[in-house]
Amino acid sequence: MILSCFVLSIMGGLIRSVADSGLPVFEIVFLRNVAGLIFILPWFMKNGFSSLKTNRPWLYGFRSIVGFLSMFTWFYAVSVLPLADAVALNFTSPIFGTILAIFVLREIVGIRRGMAMVVGFLGAMIILRPGLEEMSLGAYAAIFSAMTMACAATCVKLLSKTESTTAIVAWTQIIILPMSCIPALFVWQMPTLDQVLIILGIGFLGTIGHLCFTKAFSLVDASIVMPFDFFRLIFSAIVGFLFFMQEPDIYTYIGAAVIFSSSIYIAIRESRVSAAAAREKEALAQSLADTTSGSGR
Template structure:
């Protein structure tokens, strides 16, 4: 049969929105798997120490890239942006790992969907970006969805829940930075700098709670570093493939991934209010993204349009 009878699948030939969606699904699968690993290892060590090992193994696994391309893999004119992103992602990772260690995984995931809302809030209040009434309304509705998940007054507002929200806010800062970096630097460079900078930045909090890890824990932590790198590489490629607003709806698959993980691995069953709150948060994020896209076109700054990156882990 002729070659034409067997069309060769060419990923690069797919439309940018399709490639971006597939990369984002791959990133979310990795970030969901990370939550499971963190929960397992948290039985032995503090989340702050897990964050340090995640960064250390992540940096170690990126060494082949550094050895192959040498200084070219670190070539950038935007080092201050990398420092800012590294700091934001350390805060995000510490908060996210703390939340995952002590809260139902799907609830933590639902709260991470507030990241684009925090991005809109930050753009309007600190970057002086013009944010219309509809986007402000969507942002407020989204945070109301977070209150549905947290239920303050009905359920005690725990430190892990506060950590999850702090992680979402820090991830929002990282979202703005990585979208900007993806326009000038390669995904490999972006992830390499993230890992290299997170190692020293996460060492101080880890030192405060340090306990020697077991051999089994080290194996899990090495896997965590690998999965984190794959997730961030996939996310960076998703952001480079298309406009964030075009693939933002795909981000909701993360909730189903983590719900399945929580149920199968940890017997966690999310209640109806968690799903309702997650839907409200996510719907508000999508609406804000669409309004921003209509207002600013393709040249608009990526604030509410960006999907939640998972852990700075974001992560």
């Protein structure tokens, strides 16, 4: 998880760098998806296109749409906001994910998780300070990116019941590529060699970062992994200071800590609820097995 945070923070710095060089954000998003597809080609070569067979094309389509919107607004936010500010606002994604879990996944959210969502919202208000500071378009983009990221994560939860992780990643890349090509054509300018190399770096780091992220969650519970996600803010602040002379104010750190604390609490509660449900299911199965065995005697 720490390696994922480090890699994704470097990727954020590269996005800011190539945007500062004059390449339009729509074009950056398209080229990043081209690079991402290049880096998953070995998977296609090994498994073949038959591994992409699915009965849920519409859900893949919706997941790709919200994924594209999340990627575009995130790239834009990183290109205009200090990296630490963009990452801090991005921590609101689990809050939106909890809201979606209520209405889409039909999960029951208790008073404690509800209060954690309110606390997370207050943390975002500390960073944005509406009424005291004028909210920028970049701040709105960062929050919208967190919302659409939560939508994409909810789609992945639904897809993962029947689809493999690699198939989900591959289908997303395949669908987003033509989707991101259309707006890129209207702002297209021939990238320089330096810009192409940076884009390849973004695609490579994005692939590595998300593989590390996914691996971390496959090894241990979310409640153990999530606290380390705060390293993203630390690494992003360092990258922003060293390469772009960005110095986040104290409100960014305070607000990020508040948001992150609420996100950690939500992750812990989800982990405990899932564990309790698993134990209850196991106990029920054991009870049925004992009953069946008894009736057999």
